[in-house]
Amino acid sequence: xxxxxxxxxxxxxxxxxxxxxxxxxxxxxxxxxxxxxxxxxxxxxxxxxxxxxxxxxxxxxxxxxxxxxxxxxxxxxxxxxxxxxxxxxxxxxxxxxxxxxxxxxxxxxxxxxxxxxxxxxxxxxxxxxxxxxxxxxxxxxxxxxxxxxxxxxxxxxxxxxxxxxxxxxxxxxxxxxxxxxxxxxxxxxxxxxxxxxxxxxxxxxxxx
Amino acid sequence: xxxxxxxxxxxxxxxxxxxxxxxxxxxxxxxxxxxxxxxxxxxxxxxxxxxxxxxxxxxxxxxxxxxxxxxxxxxxxxxxxxxxxxxxxxxxxxxxxxxxxxxxxxxxxxxxxxxxxxxxxxxxxxxxxxxxxxxxxxxxxxxxxxxxxxxxxxxxxxxxxxxxxxxxxxxxxxxxxxxxxxxxxxxxxxxxxxxxxxxxxxxxxxxxxxxxxxxxxxxxxxxxxxxxxxxxxxxxxxxxxxxxxxxxxxxxxxxxxxxxxxxxxxxxxxxxxxxxxxxxxxxxxxxxxxxxxxxxxxxxxxxxxxxxxxxxxxxxxxxxxxxxxxxxxxxxxxxxxxxxxxxxxxxxxxxxxxxxxxxxxxxxxxxxxxxxxxxxxxxxxxxxxxxxxxxxxxxxxxxxxxxxxxxxxxxxxxxxxxxxxxxxxxxxxxxxxxxxxxxxxxxxxxxxxxxxxxxxxxxxxxxxxxxxxxxxxxxxxxxxxxxxxxxxxxxxxxxxxxxxxxxxxxxxxxxxxxxxxxxxxxxxxxxxxxxxxxxxxxxxxxxxxxxxxxxxxxxxxxxxxxxxxxxxxxxxxxxxxxxxxxxxxxxxxxxxxxxxxxxxxxxxxx
Numbered sequence: 001x002x003x004x005x006x007x008x009x010x011x012x013x014x015x016x017x018x019x020x021x022x023x024x025x026x027x028x029x030x031x032x033x034x035x036x037x038x039x040x041x042x043x044x045x046x047x048x049x050x051x052x053x054x055x056x057x058x059x060x061x062x063x064x065x066x067x068x069x070x071x072x073x074x075x076x077x078x079x080x081x082x083x084x085x086x087x088x089x090x091x092x093x094x095x096x097x098x099x100x101x102x103x104x105x106x107x108x109x110x111x112x113x114x115x116x117x118x119x120x121x122x123x124x125x126x127x128x129x130x131x132x133x134x135x136x137x138x139x140x141x142x143x144x145x146x147x148x149x150x151x152x153x154x155x156x157x158x159x160x161x162x163x164x165x166x167x168x169x170x171x172x173x174x175x176x177x178x179x180x181x182x183x184x185x186x187x188x189x190x191x192x193x194x195x196x197x198x199x200x201x202x203x204x205x206x207x208x
Numbered sequence: 209x210x211x212x213x214x215x216x217x218x219x220x221x222x223x224x225x226x227x228x229x230x231x232x233x234x235x236x237x238x239x240x241x242x243x244x245x246x247x248x249x250x251x252x253x254x255x256x257x258x259x260x261x262x263x264x265x266x267x268x269x270x271x272x273x274x275x276x277x278x279x280x281x282x283x284x285x286x287x288x289x290x291x292x293x294x295x296x297x298x299x300x301x302x303x304x305x306x307x308x309x310x311x312x313x314x315x316x317x318x319x320x321x322x323x324x325x326x327x328x329x330x331x332x333x334x335x336x337x338x339x340x341x342x343x344x345x346x347x348x349x350x351x352x353x354x355x356x357x358x359x360x361x362x363x364x365x366x367x368x369x370x371x372x373x374x375x376x377x378x379x380x381x382x383x384x385x386x387x388x389x390x391x392x393x394x395x396x397x398x399x400x401x402x403x404x405x406x407x408x409x410x411x412x413x414x415x416x417x418x419x420x421x422x423x424x425x426x427x428x429x430x431x432x433x434x435x436x437x438x439x440x441x442x443x444x445x446x447x448x449x450x451x452x453x454x455x456x457x458x459x460x461x462x463x464x465x466x467x468x469x470x471x472x473x474x475x476x477x478x479x480x481x482x483x484x485x486x487x488x489x490x491x492x493x494x495x496x497x498x499x500x501x502x503x504x505x506x507x508x509x510x511x512x513x514x515x516x517x518x519x520x521x522x523x524x525x526x527x528x529x530x531x532x533x534x535x536x537x538x539x540x541x542x543x544x545x546x547x548x549x550x551x552x553x554x555x556x557x558x559x560x561x562x563x564x565x566x567x568x569x570x571x572x573x574x575x576x577x578x579x580x581x582x583x584x585x586x587x588x589x590x591x592x593x594x595x596x597x598x599x600x601x602x603x604x605x606x607x608x609x610x611x612x613x614x615x616x617x618x619x620x621x622x623x624x625x626x627x628x629x630x631x632x633x634x635x636x637x638x639x640x641x642x643x644x645x646x647x648x649x650x651x652x653x654x655x656x657x658x659x660x661x662x663x664x665x666x667x668x669x670x671x672x673x674x675x676x677x678x679x680x681x682x683x684x685x686x687x688x689x690x691x692x693x694x695x696x697x698x699x700x701x702x703x704x705x706x707x708x709x710x711x712x713x714x715x716x717x718x719x720x721x722x723x724x725x726x727x728x729x730x731x732x733x734x735x736x737x738x739x740x741x742x743x744x745x746x747x748x749x750x751x752x753x754x755x756x757x758x759x760x761x762x763x764x765x766x767x768x769x770x771x772x773x774x775x776x777x778x779x780x781x782x783x784x785x786x787x788x789x790x791x792x793x794x795x796x797x798x799x800x801x802x803x804x805x806x807x808x809x810x811x812x813x814x
Binding site for chain 2: 081082083084085086087088089097099101102103109114115116117118126128160162165166167169170171182183184188194195198200
């Protein structure tokens with residue numbers, strides 16, 4: 001009897017564990033498929049496939065960033081510099097942030113949008129967790145407050161050490177419009193409370 | 209002449225700029241640099257084969273010497289204010305330096321000039337005879353125009369002679385000085401009777417005055433004799449005229465305004481830069497009444513600050529005051545600190561002051577006038593330490609506007625100041641408003657005229673300038689300036705002009721609602737200008753308009769700060785949270801595994 005009782009208790013725990021694992025896995029699958037279906041019906045994506053973008057002469061303020069390849073459809077906050085001279089970051093992990101002292105996406109020069117990487121306190125993922133999966137040729141869409149959409153095409157990704165010269169991220173050497181996405185990568189430095197490296201995805205405005 | 213060495217570089221740069229910008233005029237000549245006379249500088253008369261004074265009396269201000277022929281004839285009627293060195297070591301050294309100076313006066317010339325210089329008005333440069341004939345002459349008046357530059361240099365080169373006619377003149381205008389005029393003559397020089405001559409003659413052979421000439425300059429003859437004849441010669445010395453400064457009482461004042469930018473960690477206040485007009489101390493914002501003339505503004509600079517001039521001053525701080533267009537001049541000196549590169553550009557303050565007198569005119573004669581000054585913050589940051597510096601009216605009292613009583617000019621506040629005075633003559637006075645934010649000074653200037661003794665309303669004009677953006681990342685970028693001109697007076701303004709010293713073209717956008725080309729009191733004329741800035745820049749816009757025969761101007765200064773260091777990359781990670789997340793998953797997995805294991809083991813024991 002003693003044995004039977006403990007076996008029952010143990011099996012109860014086992015079942016609960018298996019069930020909760022299943023729930024987690026299912027919810028993840030569900031979430032991804034919902035995102036997929038959203039992507040497939042989003043008018044912007046549809047437009048993109050038809051390539052009927054009007055080129056805004058004076059781009060507005062960027063408000064939404066869409067990267068179908070890594071399922072990003074995020075609000076764009078507007079940030080400046082921190083007191084220490086670093087580019088500001090979005091308030092929410094699900095959002096991205098446009099560096100408002102630099103160029104506007106679509107204008108001549110290098111526009112910069114950054115986003116978080118890593119898991120938030122409540123377990124939420126961050127918007128640029130999969131930024132490293134972007135490859136040359138992948139498309140990035142920026143919606144501005146005038147309703148225009150500007151398309152960028154990924155040229156390359158590059159890792160930067162924190163103390164490396166990052167001027168290539170901020171300054172374009174040509175007269176074209178660029179978009180550079182930034183997030184963290186590498187190993188967490190628990191002393192400085194930051195990652196050792198930054199990942200920058202360089203993209204150029206799509207030629208029409 | 210040591211001074212020449214110092215300024216010669218500056219002169220060449222300034223002249224080159226003038227040359228490049230095409231200001232050299234129609235008679236284009238190459239940029240001239242002052243000729244260093246060396247030890248010959250102290251001499252008024254220097255000869256190779258003796259000096260003769262044929263008819264007295266002759267006066268010489270400066271030293272006299274001759275070498276290698278040591279003859280001096282007729283010196284009984286020569287009055288020398290200076291030293292007669294005869295043929296001593298000083299003379300010999302001066303003769304050697306004269307050879308060098310003669311060579312240095314042979315600067316490259318593109319300005320070939322016809323023989324007779326009489327009747328010509330020439331700008332600074334190197335002028336050479338055109339070879340037909342190989343000589344230069346002056347019949348009538350030769351005018352040398354310094355173009356407002358006291359360091360303007362004129363060099364004339366003749367392969368053979370220089371001959372001036374009876375009663376010829378050399379006239380110096382707009383800052384030209386005899387000390388900066390050089391005549392390099394290949395053979396001999398003859399001055400006609402009664403010539404009024406200016407400049408340093410460096411002749412290969414003889415120099416002769418036919419009688420009674422007045423010379424501000426030097427007779428320096430390398431090989432032959434100098435003949436004086438009832439001559440009055442004084443060595444030309446470059447001067448900076450001393451100024452008698454009085455408080456302004458008329459319509460011809462000069463105001464020096466200090467502007468300070470600490471965008472690289474500097475701490476200087478505007479009072480840290482003592483200011484001078486022709487070496488006489490003035491304070492920032494003080495309007496001083498001056499005789500017409502050429503004035504030079506200087507300051508006691510501090511290390512790690514660079515200075516630039518704007519307003520009515522040229523790049524070297526000179527202003528031709530009370531010239532053709534007599535108005536109150538304003539010279540602005542901007543000092544920008546040089547320090548460690550900064551990634552976060554401080555936001556510059558921007559203020560705007562308008563001054564309106566009441567009444568605008570006192571037709572019946574002297575009377576009381578009340579000025580109202582309206583001060584606004586047209587920038588994006590609160591401004592502290594506001595000062596209002598006015599001439600001829602004090603005290604300027606804050607009447608209202610600091611609604612929250614924090615002594616800061618906040619973004620939505622309009623501060624009103626008042627001042628009352630009595631005017632006895634038509635008068636224009638100036639107020640300079642200053643305020644600080646983020647280590648940068650904001651400056652605005654307002655002028656207003658009151659007409660006394662005539663039933664005539666003077667015009668008023670007001671300009672504001674707002675740059676967008678106010679700050680730029682290191683490397684700089686495009687800035688759009690939006691200027692708005694209004695008319696706070698009672699009469700419509702014609703011939704309205706807007707210029708900007710560091711941005712062009714300034715484009716008129718809109719505002720002339722009734723299309724009469726006049727700035728009416730109800731209108732606001734809007735202009736824009738776009739330019740690319742690569743470093744922190746303060747530019748000065750000047751709006752001008754006319755009415756009732758009077759010209760009015762207003763200034764607007766705006767600073768755009770360009771950072772000097774590249775920003776660092778953003779801090780985008782939540783890694784500690786991620787690892788704790790992983791930790792939770794790991795713990796969960798371990799618990800699961802151990803439970804399963806335990807279950808399995810228990811089953812087996814049964």
